[in-house]
Amino acid sequence: MEPNKNMVKEDSLDSSKSKISDAGLSFRERAFSAAGAAFISAIIVNPLDVAKTRLQAQAAGVPYDGLSHTQHFKTTTMLQDLKYMLSSAQSSIGTRPTSSPGSTHYRGTLDVFYKVVRQEGFSRLWRGTNASLALAIPSVGIYMPLYDIFRNYMEEITSRNNPTLKPYVPLVAGSLARSIACITCYPVDLARTRMQAFKHNQAGVKPPGVLKTLIGVVSPVKNANYQAFQSYRILWTGLGAQLARDVPFSAICWSSLETIRRRILSRIGDEAGAPSVFAANFCGGFVAGSLAAASTCPLDVARTRRQIEVSFSI
Numbered sequence: 131m132e133p134n135k136n137m138v139k140e141d142s143l144d145s146s147k148s149k150i151s152d153a154g155l156s157f158r159e160r161a162f163s164a165a166g167a168a169f170i171s172a173i174i175v176n177p178l179d180v181a182k183t184r185l186q187a188q189a190a191g192v193p194y195d196g197l198s199h200t201q202h203f204k205t206t207t208m209l210q211d212l213k214y215m216l217s218s219a220q221s222s223i224g225t226r227p228t229s230s231p232g233s234t235h236y237r238g239t240l241d242v243f244y245k246v247v248r249q250e251g252f253s254r255l256w257r258g259t260n261a262s263l264a265l266a267i268p269s270v271g272i273y274m275p276l277y278d279i280f281r282n283y284m285e286e287i288t289s290r291n292n293p294t295l296k297p298y299v300p301l302v303a304g305s306l307a308r309s310i311a312c313i314t315c316y317p318v319d320l321a322r323t324r325m326q327a328f329k330h331n332q333a334g335v336k337p338p339g340v341l342k343t344l345i346g347v348v349s350p351v352k353n354a355n356y357q358a359f360q361s362y363r364i365l366w367t368g369l370g371a372q373l374a375r376d377v378p379f380s381a382i383c384w385s386s387l388e389t390i391r392r393r394i395l396s397r398i399g400d401e402a403g404a405p406s407v408f409a410a411n412f413c414g415g416f417v418a419g420s421l422a423a424a425s426t427c428p429l430d431v432a433r434t435r436r437q438i439e440v441s442f443s444i
Contacts, residue, residue: 164274168266176262177255180326181242186434187327188236250329261322261340265315273311277303277384297385304384305377312376317344317365319372323437368436375429379422386418 234249236242246254280303288296312319321343338346348364391414398406423430 160275165271168270172262183326258325276307300384304380308380383422390414
């Protein structure tokens with residue numbers, strides 16, 4: 131009787147493990163769950179994204195003096211932007227603008243919140259949320275499932291052929307998945323950054339949405355009699371800066387996340403249930419995301435500058 135009890139106990143543990151495992155999920159199930167999480171997070175963190183974009187744009191020279199258009203701002207190349215950040219010297223677009231009596235100068239995240247609410251309205255903290263949602267659902271719906279698929283496939287291959295390479299699987303899988311998602315959805319990310327970076331406080335005039343923002347990017351190039359391919363190629367201008375940020379971000383994030391998560395779960399042992407797995411994922415994601423964001427912040431600044439340029443190079 132005792133062996134039978136042990137067998138039943140082992141079976142129950144195996145069944146509990148299978149309940150919290152994601153190995154058997156289909157691509158549709160992975161995409162749906164990832165998109166749902168992206169939908170919620172895009173709404174919650176959008177005000178912080180607005181604050182970050184405004185501060186980065188201000189450092190690049192965007193004058194926040196109530197202008198609702200982007201025609202008065204122009205930056206140069208990404209290389210010059212990186213030179214500016216590393217040297218902390220004179221801005222590549224000239225001397226750093228000084229604040230006039232009627233202008234706005236943001237001094238930090240909370241100051242952005244306060245001035246945006248006071249000058250533009252509370253709802254402007256969610257400026258670009260429609261673009262964030264339009265971006266988050268397809269990009270994460272592609273990114274997360276592809277990461278899981280690449281990781282499982284590579285782990286299976288490395289386990290059979292070269293187990294010493296297994297620790298590097300999350301790094302490679304995250305980089306590949308992020309690159310595909312970034313290239314696919316980049317124009318929407320371009321629109322989101324421009325929507326968040328520039329103020330629009332004209333009374334009675336609805337701020338431009340994603341489509342209108344992208345049309346505004348393409349129209350000057352089309353009017354300059356460029357070929358159709360060249361005019362629409364501008365929607366991917368700055369993609370190199372985006373990949374330069376996102377690929378190392380994903381590599382750092384996933385390699386750290388998988389290590390931290392597995393260590394936490396190993397300490398919990400076989401009794402790990404859904405709450406324990408959620409806590410492990412949350413703690414691992416918080417630490418890994420913080421490390422990745424801090425490491426790639428200069429590249430994020432360069433990406434923002436490229437995306438808010440008026441005159442793109444063709």
